[in-house]
Amino acid sequence: MFTKRLFLPLLAVALLTGACNRDEENVAPDEDNERITTVTLRLTNKANAGETVTAVLDGLAADGSQPGTLAASLILKPNAAYSMRIELADKSKTPAADITAYIKDEANEHLLVYRPSAGLNMTVTPNDRDTNPAPGPFPVGLTADVTTGAASSGKLNVVLRHQPGTKNGTATPGTSDLDVNFDVSIRQ
Amino acid sequence: MMNQYLISNRANAYLRPLISLLSLAWFLLPLGVQAQLTPACTGSLSGQILTSAPASAGLPGATIYIRELQRGTLTDTEGRFRLDNLCPGQYTVEYRFLGFTSVTESVRVPVDSVRQITLSNDARNLPGVDVTEHRSEAKQILQTQSELAGIALDQSRGLTLGESLKAIAGLYSIQSGPAISKPVIHGLYSNRILVLNNGIRQEDQQWGSEHAPQVDQFVASRLTVIKGAASIRYGSDAIGGVILVEPKAMPSAPGIHGEANLVGATNGRMGAVSGFLEGAFDRKLTGLSWRAQGTLKRAGNARAPGYFLENTGFQERNFSADLHYDRKHWGAEVYYSQFNNQIGMFRGAQVGSLSDLYAAIARPEPLVQPGFTYTIDRPFQDVQHQLLKGRAYYRSESFGELTLTVASQQNTREEYDRLSFSRVTTPELYLKLNTQTADLIWEHPVKRTPSGGVWSGSVGVNALTQGNVRRYLFLIPNFRANGLGGFIIERYAYNRWIFEGGLRYDVRTLRAFFLNETDDQVFSRSHRWDNANGSFGVSYELRPNLTLTTNLSTAWRAPNASDLYANGLHQSSVAYERGNPNLKAEQAYNGNLALAYTGERLSFDIGIFNNLINNYIYLKPDSVPTIRQRGAFPAYSYDQVRALFRGIDATISYKLSQPLTFTSKTSLLWAYNQTARDYLVLVPPQRSENSIRYEFTDQGRVSGLYVQASLLAVARQHRVPTVSSEMREGTLIFRGDFAPPPPGYVLLGAEAGLTLRLGNQPVQVILTGANLANTVYRDYLNRFRYFADEPGRNLSLKLKVAI
Numbered sequence: 001m002f003t004k005r006l007f008l009p010l011l012a013v014a015l016l017t018g019a020c021n022r023d024e025e026n027v028a029p030d031e032d033n034e035r036i037t038t039v040t041l042r043l044t045n046k047a048n049a050g051e052t053v054t055a056v057l058d059g060l061a062a063d064g065s066q067p068g069t070l071a072a073s074l075i076l077k078p079n080a081a082y083s084m085r086i087e088l089a090d091k092s093k094t095p096a097a098d099i100t101a102y103i104k105d106e107a108n109e110h111l112l113v114y115r116p117s118a119g120l121n122m123t124v125t126p127n128d129r130d131t132n133p134a135p136g137p138f139p140v141g142l143t144a145d146v147t148t149g150a151a152s153s154g155k156l157n158v159v160l161r162h163q164p165g166t167k168n169g170t171a172t173p174g175t176s177d178l179d180v181n182f183d184v185s186i187r188q
Numbered sequence: 189m190m191n192q193y194l195i196s197n198r199a200n201a202y203l204r205p206l207i208s209l210l211s212l213a214w215f216l217l218p219l220g221v222q223a224q225l226t227p228a229c230t231g232s233l234s235g236q237i238l239t240s241a242p243a244s245a246g247l248p249g250a251t252i253y254i255r256e257l258q259r260g261t262l263t264d265t266e267g268r269f270r271l272d273n274l275c276p277g278q279y280t281v282e283y284r285f286l287g288f289t290s291v292t293e294s295v296r297v298p299v300d301s302v303r304q305i306t307l308s309n310d311a312r313n314l315p316g317v318d319v320t321e322h323r324s325e326a327k328q329i330l331q332t333q334s335e336l337a338g339i340a341l342d343q344s345r346g347l348t349l350g351e352s353l354k355a356i357a358g359l360y361s362i363q364s365g366p367a368i369s370k371p372v373i374h375g376l377y378s379n380r381i382l383v384l385n386n387g388i389r390q391e392d393q394q395w396g397s398e399h400a401p402q403v404d405q406f407v408a409s410r411l412t413v414i415k416g417a418a419s420i421r422y423g424s425d426a427i428g429g430v431i432l433v434e435p436k437a438m439p440s441a442p443g444i445h446g447e448a449n450l451v452g453a454t455n456g457r458m459g460a461v462s463g464f465l466e467g468a469f470d471r472k473l474t475g476l477s478w479r480a481q482g483t484l485k486r487a488g489n490a491r492a493p494g495y496f497l498e499n500t501g502f503q504e505r506n507f508s509a510d511l512h513y514d515r516k517h518w519g520a521e522v523y524y525s526q527f528n529n530q531i532g533m534f535r536g537a538q539v540g541s542l543s544d545l546y547a548a549i550a551r552p553e554p555l556v557q558p559g560f561t562y563t564i565d566r567p568f569q570d571v572q573h574q575l576l577k578g579r580a581y582y583r584s585e586s587f588g589e590l591t592l593t594v595a596s597q598q599n600t601r602e603e604y605d606r607l608s609f610s611r612v613t614t615p616e617l618y619l620k621l622n623t624q625t626a627d628l629i630w631e632h633p634v635k636r637t638p639s640g641g642v643w644s645g646s647v648g649v650n651a652l653t654q655g656n657v658r659r660y661l662f663l664i665p666n667f668r669a670n671g672l673g674g675f676i677i678e679r680y681a682y683n684r685w686i687f688e689g690g691l692r693y694d695v696r697t698l699r700a701f702f703l704n705e706t707d708d709q710v711f712s713r714s715h716r717w718d719n720a721n722g723s724f725g726v727s728y729e730l731r732p733n734l735t736l737t738t739n740l741s742t743a744w745r746a747p748n749a750s751d752l753y754a755n756g757l758h759q760s761s762v763a764y765e766r767g768n769p770n771l772k773a774e775q776a777y778n779g780n781l782a783l784a785y786t787g788e789r790l791s792f793d794i795g796i797f798n799n800l801i802n803n804y805i806y807l808k809p810d811s812v813p814t815i816r817q818r819g820a821f822p823a824y825s826y827d828q829v830r831a832l833f834r835g836i837d838a839t840i841s842y843k844l845s846q847p848l849t850f851t852s853k854t855s856l857l858w859a860y861n862q863t864a865r866d867y868l869v870l871v872p873p874q875r876s877e878n879s880i881r882y883e884f885t886d887q888g889r890v891s892g893l894y895v896q897a898s899l900l901a902v903a904r905q906h907r908v909p910t911v912s913s914e915m916r917e918g919t920l921i922f923r924g925d926f927a928p929p930p931p932g933y934v935l936l937g938a939e940a941g942l943t944l945r946l947g948n949q950p951v952q953v954i955l956t957g958a959n960l961a962n963t964v965y966r967d968y969l970n971r972f973r974y975f976a977d978e979p980g981r982n983l984s985l986k987l988k989v990a991i
Contacts, residue, residue: 022668023620023622023655023657023666024655024656024666024667024668025666025668025701025710026657026666026710027665027702027703028657028659028660029705030660030661030662030703030705031659031660031661032616032660033605033607033610033612033616033660034607034608034609034612097610102609102610103609106609110608160608162540162608162609165556166556172547173555174540174544175538175539175541175544175606175608176541176543176544177540177608179540179541179543
């Protein structure tokens with residue numbers, strides 16, 4: 001008798017638990033809300049609009065287990081002036097997400113920083129501006145002027161900084177959303 | 189019962205008077221009796237129990253039990269007994285022995301402190317030993333235990349579970365900002381500590397270094413900590429210890445009662461409201477009782493001396509309901525609780541890459557110092573924990589007690605990272621853990637041998653199955669884990685000795701599921717571990733108020749899914765963690781020795797421990813950083829070493845004069861990685877808290893008035909792995925740690941409390957000041973110590989009203 005009364009509530013509990021469903025056997029794919037899989041640099045020689053150079057870093061790893069295709073390289077002419085455009089995309093989404101557009105929309109809190117390695121005779125000067133109030137506006141870096149010097153080679157480091165509320169024109173505040181290197185060769 | 193007395197002796201000597209105090213208060217409050225916070229609990233109750241036939245012979249092994257305090261003892265071979273540290277007041281004392289008519293009388297301490305009771309033989313009516321009010325058998329185990337209850341617990345109302353437990357020597361916490369506090373026992377944490385929430389093994393993704401126990405601190409009327417390996421009774425994993433969160437006993441007197449707690453604190457402008465209503469029935473529904481409880485808590489940005497900590501607010505919304513039906517021989521219970529919290533993660537600690545990390549560490553203060561706000565923004569955690577429990581028991585004098593407990597828990601954890609450019613509303617990490625447990629435990633009837641010894645013990649089976657489902661970013665895989673274990677514990681008490689032995693066998697399996705993203709096929713990896721463990725303990729009462737207890741035990745822990753298969757960026761710890769599928773189970777060899785003394789003026793509880801852990805799993809820094817799109821990250825992989833943790837916990841209390849008591853709590857710990865011949869990370873530094881308390885005599889409407897001042901001194905942890913740095917693939921990499929441990933610190937605290945009688949209503953008021961000198965300091969165990977100072981001065985006011 002007592003067992004019957006005793007185990008009624010337990011039975012209810014057992015039923016409610018719905019033990020041993022097998023949800024875990026359906027594995028969801030790895031999904032990153034904010035990923036940049038592809039970085040494209042497009043340079044146009046200011047002296048010759050028909051001369052364009054493009055470098056693409058594709059398949060940047062999401063899980064860190066496979067480094068992105070870092071083979072992309074820029075081959076530039078010495079002592080030349082180029083105008084440069086950067087395109088960022090997340091191809092893991094369908095359709096691919098255009099991150100350049102996001103950055104443009106929120107230009108007041110993003111900054112692209114370009115750092116040629118030592119010995120690489122190259123300067124990159126962003127030529128676009130955000131709408132931050134004084135002491136702004138500050139550069140954004142989606143477009144830039146590139147000038148090259150004597151023949152040399154090295155790396156161009158491209159960093160996307162997120163600086164919400166703290167943007168001051170320098171790379172210091174904020175956090176990095178992208179930090180990649182392009183091989184650059186300046187030769188005739 | 190003898191065990192119970194000994195355990196009380198072993199319990200934190202300082203807390204004990206406080207515990208007794210509040211136990212008394214709990215009982216007396218509904219009666220409107222003004223006796224809540226009586227000072228100077230130095231009373232005692234002693235005497236002799238005699239039998240009627242043969243006339244006036246001492247009765248050995250009889251039980252003396254104070255109902256209000258849930259405390260008791262057994263008589264010695266001559267029938268004598270003694271209970272110390274009783275607060276002045278009225279108590280109901282039961283005297284009983286199997287086969288004799290029990291006697292219950294009302295005793296006033298200190299007036300009636302020496303008793304002589306004669307029990308008469310009664311063969312016709314064997315009194316059933318009513319075990320409901322007694323300490324559970326589980327808590328009788330001979331392990332170093334400490335309790336936080338009564339006013340000591342009230343003093344910590346409003347704090348998280350991890351923070352309140354720091355009032356016990358040997359306990360620390362690993363923090364991630366002000367709202368996340370993971371308990372640490374003797375240097376061990378996460379999965380090595382079991383939290384038993386209302387008797388159920390809490391499963392809430394406790395592997396994560398920023399995952400705090402999802403338990404409402406207000407539910408507890410008593411927090412008991414078992415320090416050291418306690419696997420035998422509580423299951424595998426308990427290498428470091430067990431934390432028992434016990435709700436108040438259910439009411440038995442008919443009528444509706446309740447309690448309301450209000451807490452307000454200046455730092456973070458924290459406010460908490462918690463209360464419960466409970467009731468019991470009589471007549472046809474005798475035995476039926478219920479309780480409904482709820483807590484709301486909210487805090488905004490905490491303030492370090494000089495600046496607010498960005499995005500450190502948190503919210504908590506909890507409720508629980510309990511329904512009991514208790515008859516003489518059987519009973520059943522259904523309990524449901526829900527815990528919801530949302531915790532802002534300090535944004536100054538959110539860095540995008542290693543170079544950001546170095547820049548953030550190099551700054552003396554966070555770059556962004558916003559004002560105060562309650563708003564919680566990304567990054568934050570949103571966690572819900574639900575527990576449904578059913579328990580049924582049957583007991584009788586001849587059968588003992590059989591208890592079946594089944595429970596289902598669901599833990600849903602969503603972690604939202606900061607967003608840079610997208611406007612998604614989904615979390616970065618989503619984990620849903622469903623756990624079902626079932627425990628069947630039989631406590632055999634207490635057997636008395638003709639020589640006066642007492643056998644007690646239990647056997648039991650614990651079963652567990654859990655499934656984990658993840659979404660969004662990968663950190664740990666989906667898995668199914670199963671566990672089955674059986675144990676037996678026997679205890680023999682004779683004279684001043686108690687011997688205890690336990691054996692346990694466990695089987696655990698884990699099957700982790702992965703998705704091969706190239707062909708979209710699910711594949712799995714399986715593991716199985718078997719393990720046998722044992723424990724042996726001895727307790728010897730050197731004098732009635734001096735007890736020596738020692739315990740040797742082994743314990744084990746199977747690697748969890750995170751140890752084996754973690755693979756991902758732990759954004760908040762700026763670490764890329766990689767699991768190691770080849771890990772073996774951890775095996776601990778634990779020894780404890782504790783000496784507890786309760787004297788007229790001096791009380792102490794000193795414990796030493798030695799915990800050797802083979803295959804101790806920890807995160808080892810890798811030599812090559814992981815390159816992600818956001819930059820370079822230090823990589824860690826799980827590794828195993830032989831680790832040794834040893835230390836001393838000492839709680840000493842000395843009554844300088846009647847109202848003035850000095851209390852010192854010191855926790856010393858040394859940990860070493862014997863394999864690498866180096867120190868271990870995140871080992872709590874030496875600490876000592878010393879306080880002086882003055883208790884006033886009751887006057888008019890004010891009772892239990894006390895003032896207290898305390899100094900907490902925490903040393904610098906200099907036993908840390910060697911910190912070195914080197915250039916690797918063009919990136920500066922630190923080994924061991926990112927920054928040296930912060931210097932030691934001293935914090936000043938003060939507190940005052942009283943119970944005020946407004947009409948017939950006693951109101952307990954406690955005013956606490958923490959870090960009164962607004963000291964600027966950083967704590968080695970706070971994972972945000974690289975970026976910001978600890979919170980500054982905090983004044984909090986706690987009100988408790990019985991309804």
